[in-house]
Amino acid sequence: MAGCSNDFQLTQTPVKSTLRVPVGHIILSGRWRNTDLSSGLQGSVNILYEDSLGLVDFHPASHIGVVYASEADLVSQGALRRKLAKLRKVNKVKVIVLAEKTPSSTQYFQSLQKFVMLELGFVLLAVPGQAEAAGLLAQIVHTENHQDVNPFCKKRKASNLDQCLLTTIQSxxxxxxxxxxxxxxxxxxxxxxxxxxxxxxxxxxxxxxxxxxxxxxxxxxxx
CATH class of the missing domain: 1.10.150.20 (5' to 3' exonuclease, C-terminal subdomain)
Known part of the structure; x- marks a missing residue:
């Protein structure tokens, strides 16, 4: 299956508590099984599936939650905005939004960009599709793990997140x-x-x- 249904219940627990991502792993919401994104991650990182991640799609590190906004999410943004607003209120993880920017969704990207950046203060990164998103997620996993292993890097825990933030500001x-x-x-x-x-x-x-x-x-x- 190439795609992934991003349907969710806003009444569910927004973020799984006491989550710990093992070194070299990424945790994916169960709804991402058998997708192009999960296939793209295979061989790069170890994948764990969890059916109770709440509103977060991926955890490449314990302190980072990633939400994937599909082309359809960008076109009709109401449910996506409510989901992200609820995550902002919880404020338990650093949130990165990967938005599927395609020829069909480009015209809707700026409005989402302003909402995510101005109203919520989240990081927003554009990706062409799931394959590219998988590469970006694997990069985050490898960077965060390197910081865990190297004691001289522990004080720079958010360096990869800062790079994502820099990319967002450059938009x-x-x-x-x-x-x-x-x-x-x-x-x-x-x-x-x-x-x-x-x-x-x-x-x-x-x-x-x-x-x-x-x-x-x-x-x-x-x-």
Whole structure:
């Protein structure tokens, strides 16, 4: 089966408590059995299935929960937004949203991007499909495991998450990698960047870029 049904009950427990992801493993929600994504992970990482992950699709590490937004989810965003909003209230894991950006869903991507970034402060990464998502998840697993094994890296536990956050910040129009890094070093989160004044942003990236950033965050959200 190539796809995966992302139907869920908003009354279920949002996040499985006391979850521990073993080294070299990724935990997938049971609904992802026999999908292109699970097939893409085979041979790269060890897969465990769990039928009670709640609203999270994958756990590449104990402190990271990943939600996959399919092309259909992007087109009709109501249920997806409610799901993500509930995860935001729980606030037990760092959430990454992998959004399936295709020719059919591109026009809906920006509205989801603003909701995820502005309202929730989550990381949002675009993927063409499940195969590419599998590669990204495997990369996160390998990076997090390397940090666990190497004692000199323990204080840098969130480095892979920071890279995902950097990629998300770079999606702001006319913002390059260098200035995105400067923003992340200064403000440390999307929510803090969103709350910064034009003057505060200008001291980091200059007036012109700061104006573009404020324009992005100040523009109204679309459902």
């Amino acid at each position: 702001i129009p006319k913002l390059g990698e260098v200035k995105a890094k400067q923003l992340l070093e200064k403000f440390e989160s999307i929510q803090a960047i969103r709350g910064a004044s034009l003057e505060e942003l200008s001291t980091v990236v200059g007036r012109a870029t700061a104006t573009h950033i404020r324009s992005f965050f100040d523009s109204p959200l679309k459902s």
